[in-house]
Amino acid sequence: MAMTVKICMVGAGRVGKNHSDAIMGYVPGAQITAMVDPADAVLQATADEYGIEARFNSLEQALDRADFDAVVITTPTFTHRELALQAAAAGKHVFLEKPMAMNLEECDAIIEGTRKAGVHLQLGFMRRFEPEFAAAAERIAAGEIGDPMMVKSNTHGPGLPPAWARDLRTSNGMLAEVNSHDWDCVRWLMGSDLNRVYTEIADFKGKENNVDTPHFYDNVLVNIRFESGGIGIISGICPCGYGYDARTEIVGTKGIMQIGELKGQDILVCTNRDQGLVIPIQRRWQERFKQGYIGEFHHFVECIQKDQTPKVGGAEGRMAVAGVLAGTRSFLEERPVYMKEILEGK
Amino acid sequence: MAMTVKICMVGAGRVGKNHSDAIMGYVPGAQITAMVDPADAVLQATADEYGIEARFNSLEQALDRADFDAVVITTPTFTHRELALQAAAAGKHVFLEKPMAMNLEECDAIIEGTRKAGVHLQLGFMRRFEPEFAAAAERIAAGEIGDPMMVKSNTHGPGLPPAWARDLRTSNGMLAEVNSHDWDCVRWLMGSDLNRVYTEIADFKGKENNVDTPHFYDNVLVNIRFESGGIGIISGICPCGYGYDARTEIVGTKGIMQIGELKGQDILVCTNRDQGLVIPIQRRWQERFKQGYIGEFHHFVECIQKDQTPKVGGAEGRMAVAGVLAGTRSFLEERPVYMKEILEGK
Amino acid sequence: MAMTVKICMVGAGRVGKNHSDAIMGYVPGAQITAMVDPADAVLQATADEYGIEARFNSLEQALDRADFDAVVITTPTFTHRELALQAAAAGKHVFLEKPMAMNLEECDAIIEGTRKAGVHLQLGFMRRFEPEFAAAAERIAAGEIGDPMMVKSNTHGPGLPPAWARDLRTSNGMLAEVNSHDWDCVRWLMGSDLNRVYTEIADFKGKENNVDTPHFYDNVLVNIRFESGGIGIISGICPCGYGYDARTEIVGTKGIMQIGELKGQDILVCTNRDQGLVIPIQRRWQERFKQGYIGEFHHFVECIQKDQTPKVGGAEGRMAVAGVLAGTRSFLEERPVYMKEILEGK
Amino acid sequence: MAMTVKICMVGAGRVGKNHSDAIMGYVPGAQITAMVDPADAVLQATADEYGIEARFNSLEQALDRADFDAVVITTPTFTHRELALQAAAAGKHVFLEKPMAMNLEECDAIIEGTRKAGVHLQLGFMRRFEPEFAAAAERIAAGEIGDPMMVKSNTHGPGLPPAWARDLRTSNGMLAEVNSHDWDCVRWLMGSDLNRVYTEIADFKGKENNVDTPHFYDNVLVNIRFESGGIGIISGICPCGYGYDARTEIVGTKGIMQIGELKGQDILVCTNRDQGLVIPIQRRWQERFKQGYIGEFHHFVECIQKDQTPKVGGAEGRMAVAGVLAGTRSFLEERPVYMKEILEGK
The missing domain is CATH 3.40.50.720 (NAD(P)-binding Rossmann-like Domain)
Known part of the structure; x- marks a missing residue:
């Protein structure tokens, strides 16, 4: 042994x-x-x-x-x-x-x-080791949906991150803490590096949570152009309240693939026809990606x-960090930012 | 015109x-x-x-x-x-x-x-004109799932039927009033007449609804053997409270087919991760089969x-009535009842 | 009468x-x-x-x-x-x-x-009259998911549009011909006008379809900031091949709502466990929005x-056209475009 | 440790x-x-x-x-x-x-x-340790759907069982080898012992598989009356070909609960709108109940x-065997069989 x-x-x-x-x-x-x-x-x-x-x-x-x-x-x-x-x-x-x-x-x-x-x-x-994401990546690489054209990847988390994780001085905020997996996944699944990104952010719950961090945001949408010519979106919300929501959708020249869903356990209950069917949602990342x-x-x-x-190491970690930095610069400067600005230190 | x-x-x-x-x-x-x-x-x-x-x-x-x-x-x-x-x-x-x-x-x-x-x-x-049931029947007839082996058809209705509809003197009870469609559907989809039936019933809500009709039941399961050698089940519940639930599942030598689902409108909401996803159910037969x-x-x-x-007329109506009568005799006499006992008046 | x-x-x-x-x-x-x-x-x-x-x-x-x-x-x-x-x-x-x-x-x-x-x-x-979209809009307006924070609306159509519909001289291209409904829906569901938009496009199938229209694209993602502070995305693909795909997802301060789904008829079949479950997709807009x-x-x-x-008239049509014009200018000029640039003729 | x-x-x-x-x-x-x-x-x-x-x-x-x-x-x-x-x-x-x-x-x-x-x-x-079945059982016991009225439990397996497992001399056939879990589950979830059972069987694939075992069947439906007054059905098919299908549905006085589904991995693909959505099915019991x-x-x-x-031991195993014996006697003698006939050796 x-x-x-x-x-x-x-x-x-x-x-x-x-x-x-x-x-x-x-x-x-x-x-x-x-x-x-x-x-x-x-x-x-x-x-x-x-x-x-x-x-x-x-x-x-x-x-x-x-x-x-x-x-x-x-x-x-x-x-x-x-x-x-x-x-x-x-x-x-x-x-x-x-x-x-x-x-x-x-x-x-x-x-x-x-x-x-x-x-x-x-x-x-860990998404690279989740059976569904891993199987999906293999099937895409095998050409099942043709050449990837468009990807949408979202991670919405239920609770307010700790103070250090939303302060640009000790972290790179939600794009890093919550959406790191998306940055890695979109590269992995599209089979292409990123070319440029454009980011819109929103702050809906900062005030009620007494957040005074500069540049705080709780909603983010990053529009991406890939080197391959494909395009994509990363979506982040935290705190979203309603559960832990991590899904990916990718459309290729031959078809569409969806990975993951909102549903948690396969238990459906209805005890009130005015309310309707009730099904557990993925509540926490610990369960979602167990x-x-x-x-x-x-x-x-x-x-x-x-x-x-290991299948996933420093090179993948570094590219995800580069994406985060480009996405952050984009919303600070209100313009599309090219990855080479980050990678080549411009 | x-x-x-x-x-x-x-x-x-x-x-x-x-x-x-x-x-x-x-x-x-x-x-x-x-x-x-x-x-x-x-x-x-x-x-x-x-x-x-x-x-x-x-x-x-x-x-x-x-x-x-x-x-x-x-x-x-x-x-x-x-x-x-x-x-x-x-x-x-x-x-x-x-x-x-x-x-x-x-x-x-x-x-x-x-x-x-x-x-x-x-x-x-009307199920014969519902686009889904009609398309399913065509696909089965075309051999998509092979020879039908087993069918399950259920109709569960939300509310207590009116008094006349649960009294064996003015109606044939739930098997007739609620499950008539199932009697027709199982013959239609299996492509075979019935050979014999065995029925179990239950009465859970009669007392709270002050029902004093003899032989009242609010739950029923009919086990069917078809002339083709296939088998099946008809399930009825009324009042079930939770919605209007009419689904059919059929397994053939080549595979399975499910027709219909509990879900009503395609609107999914989650506002509480401890409760989970909430989706409208089919509430009433008027909506379900509009x-x-x-x-x-x-x-x-x-x-x-x-x-x-017309595609569906007296012959189909008569066979559904025959099924109802056999199913009713089965629970009254606690034994399997052959269709020929009804059809040949034995 | x-x-x-x-x-x-x-x-x-x-x-x-x-x-x-x-x-x-x-x-x-x-x-x-x-x-x-x-x-x-x-x-x-x-x-x-x-x-x-x-x-x-x-x-x-x-x-x-x-x-x-x-x-x-x-x-x-x-x-x-x-x-x-x-x-x-x-x-x-x-x-x-x-x-x-x-x-x-x-x-x-x-x-x-x-x-x-x-x-x-x-x-x-017509989405405003589709029972699901109409019910969803009412529920959002009633506060069920709180203040809308983020919307995602997509329309992906199966086939190549006719030549006039992809030429910027006779139409405003896919953003207009395919995504007009999305421009209207996001305003309607978010309860807010748009503030600015940023668009990425891609062209994957133009060559194989012998399209020589200038600025042709078959994939588009528009990143939107609303006047309310919310954000959103409009996604278009045409031809996508795989079906007619029109879904909307909206997250508010209290929760998430999804409207519509890929599935067409509620008929599920499996005849091969290596292939899996097969369910009809929405194939054409004629069926999807019947x-x-x-x-x-x-x-x-x-x-x-x-x-x-009528509930929906010239004012709504005009704002959708304005969105299309802003989205188009954005990809032509590779920058975020403010709605007031279009509305005030700047 | x-x-x-x-x-x-x-x-x-x-x-x-x-x-x-x-x-x-x-x-x-x-x-x-x-x-x-x-x-x-x-x-x-x-x-x-x-x-x-x-x-x-x-x-x-x-x-x-x-x-x-x-x-x-x-x-x-x-x-x-x-x-x-x-x-x-x-x-x-x-x-x-x-x-x-x-x-x-x-x-x-x-x-x-x-x-x-x-x-x-x-x-x-093992279903008692499957997170979904275990959670469902707890929720039922807590009264979420009221008093259980009707249960439906099915196990359909893809391949022909080995010869010993379909011969009534070395096994008790499919009701034992495939449906043992259902016999245990229906007692567990209904919170009641069984009172009597009636069984219908069918043989569709015996001939093509050269099976010459007496009383061979590949489809079975058992209609059950419980001591509680509730009713239920156990459904078995083997070989069903299409996958490993184990689902349970239970209706109580307050509502319905469904446990499990046909779907395997959460990966949905569509590459042909005439075929439709394709989703992996549960293929094998090893994956379904991992x-x-x-x-x-x-x-x-x-x-x-x-x-x-241990939570589940000899008493539970014994009652499942008793159910199998009653169900088998029912189809051999073509009549409802009371559990006491088996348990009291009558």
Whole structure:
């Protein structure tokens, strides 16, 4: 039997809990042997929940004192570069949550740092491991709908993101925190890089939520032209309230494909004909992409066990960050922004 | 242009209103020129609503004094034989609501009476004119799902039927009043007559509705063996409360076909992720089969204008009545009942 | 009973046939008493099909020699102004297909001409009469999903439009011919005028279809900012091949609403588990909006009979044309275009 | 951390492979340490696939020479009694596939044998652990649809069962092999034992499959009356060809609930408007109930680790066998059969 991969979970918050749940519940080839979080109460609660004994307030301490093969980094974006480089320098494989980093310089540093250390780097784009998205991508690549002409990808999340995640100084806002998966998906499914983007934003709930962050928005629509000549749209709403809504539609020269739906469990009830049919919606990202989270860790573990390069890594993370930066500049400057302005530093 | 067919609507209640709505709103080739109902208040209200001036308390009076080519009979089952024979004797074409009659003797009298008078007789099996059921039947007949093996047909209605419609002395109960369409549909879609039936019934809401009719039931499941060797189920619930639910599923040697769904309008709303998606249900039979009602009257009018035999007439009505009688005998005698016991009067 | 409205159908092509079908088949209050088309073969064939005896090659002739109360204009856009003004001048009510006209000057002339003549003017925005769109609009207006934040409206049509309909000299291209309904719907459903638009286009099938029209495109995505602060997208593809696809999704501060779906008839079949479930798609606009077409003519007839102003007229048609012009200027100039640039002639 | 439960997989065929996949892929708390199958080629292939080194041709040998805490028995029905008793006698916990046994005497022996040995007995009714069925059952029990009145449960499987599974001498045929889950589900969801059953069967594909088993049938409909007064239907088809179809619908005094659907992955494609929408169907039971299989083993492992009684055990298995026997007697004797005839040995 293959060796059990020992993991240090860095970050014990919502994402850290979700990933601990996936690994400890459904990934026999891995074990979380250490957990890190600077917020001690959060650390103790999550580590208790998953029965993890080795607990630290910094990755540095964990690297010193605990035994593990890889880190799973789930902390805020602005910490990614430093943590990834620390882990790589210590020879640990790196699983890094999206968005990869704050800017292209940080992305490049992480790519270079893991490459030099000879460790694997996988990005947390779990949609690539969700059975439906993965099957859809294969079918598109096989030509089932012809040449992709138009893509629409949306991620609408129920609740207000934490303050750091909507402040352009500590994150790149909703386009990064909520729509990172869309940036990656549209490239992946269209089979083309982006050429230019134009963004419209709206702010409907900032006031009622006492948000005073400059440039706050809770609705965004990005119009994209691809290098292939195709076009597309990314849609983000957060908080949308009504559920966790992540769907993609793509039209090719031969036909249309829809991936995902609003519906959660296949349970339909009607107890009032004036109200109508009631069906659970996808409520939280944890449920919506549960199979994708399990799948990405099965893949990460297998890559380590068999010394294979993960299917999705630094290059994909970097392009998603570039899209976010172009989309953000577009609404700040109220004009279409070319990707080369970002990628070539113009 | 073809002549306008003048119609006398016999019965101004729920069904009479529904059919007046279909004819006056959507059938340019016909006009309701007279209306009959013994209940004067109902007659005046419905005739006012549709702008019909000639109003009578009996068909006899209408035949005497008004000008029309055809009758549409929508009164209770126990009146069908007499009204149909009266109209036929006066040379009027007959559109007769289901169930055709109380028993086979009455059916035979109606078939014979209209035949002798040389008038057309169409039964109110509107599912045969509903675009979906009609298209499905054609596709099955063309062999798309192979030889039909198993059919499931259900009609669940929201409200308690009127007293006459659940009393075995004035009607044949729910199997007749609610499930007549299913008896017709399963024969039509399976392409086979019935061989024997076995019925289970349940009474859940009789008490709370103060029903004291003997043998009252509000749930019924009929297990059917067809002459073809196929099998099937008819399901009835009334009152079911939750909507008007009429769906059919049929499995053949090559595959499955489902016809119809619970959903009403294509409007999906979610405003609460703990509740989920909300979609209108089919609420009433008037909405569920609106296209079928319009279609059956287009057909009736065309048959009169072109002197063609309606697609669905006395023979179909009679076989549905036979099924009802066999199903009823089965639950009364707690045993499977062969159709020949009914058809051959054994 | 109300008087029968006599109609002259102007244009005997695809739209003229569709509207004749709706009126002659389902609108008892109206009758087509004359038909006009300069292409005589088309005129004779369609007039034969619907049994219309009075046939003319110009509206002028029809006005001279035939008896009617109203015209239904279904000819190409560049003819709308002249025909509408002719009819109005003769005291005929005007039902005018979308797009209303080529530009705002023509729209203003039509509005003024019908106003002065004291005749009714209804625009062919049948979605407003489609039961689902109409119910959805009412529910939104009643606050069910809160304040509208984001709308997505798409119309994708199966086949290549005729040459005049994709040439910017005789039409305003796909944004006008295919997406006129979307321009009207987004205003209607968002309850707000548009502030600015940004358009991306793509051309995937022009070459294989030997299209040499300048600025031809077969895919378009318009990003919209509304006066209300909301945002939205209009999506057009033609030819898309796969069916007739018209759906709208709108998210408000309280939740999401989806209107319409890809599915055509409710018939689901599976005869091969490797292929999967097969369900009819909406194939043609004639089927997709059949109820809407019938409904808009019921409304037009009722407005004439009762001398009421149609719910949707010149003002709505004019704003849709303004949107088309802004969207077109945007892709020509590769920049966001403000509606006031169009409306104020800047 | 809890101890790892060591499992001996008894049976290396289709079910043995499926369960090995669930345990080795998704149940970190368990490990398959031995595998048993009398067919050596099958044993070697499956053991190779899951990396299991200890391989035996009989459970006796495995008990002698290998180290494990529990057995998972996936062999044909007629072997269940002996294997379960052997394992229990050796102090091993028992996970037993459905159907529990050939008759009530065997069920009683297994229940008694495991009780005396003080080991846990869990039946392979994975629907109870499928998130949708489990959530539905809770909602029904909480009164959401009122008192259950009518249930419909179907299991249609794609391929012809192996010869032993359709021969009434080595199995109880399709009612047992395919519909065991339905017998358990209808009791569970209706919250009531069965009172009597009536069965109709059909044989459409026996001849083309060269089946010469007496009493062979490939379609079955069982009409059920429950002790509660409710009624229901169980539907079985095998081979149905079109996919793996397991759905349940239940109507209570307050409304309707549907559980499960035909659709497999949420990927909709249309590339031909004459064909329509194409959506994957549930193809195989392994995919349809993947979450249920993982869930039942998570539960089995947890019960062993925490010494808790499994939620579904011998009592449930026994009642399902009783239903099968009553249903079979009904079609053999062509009459309704009361459960007490089976349970009281009349």
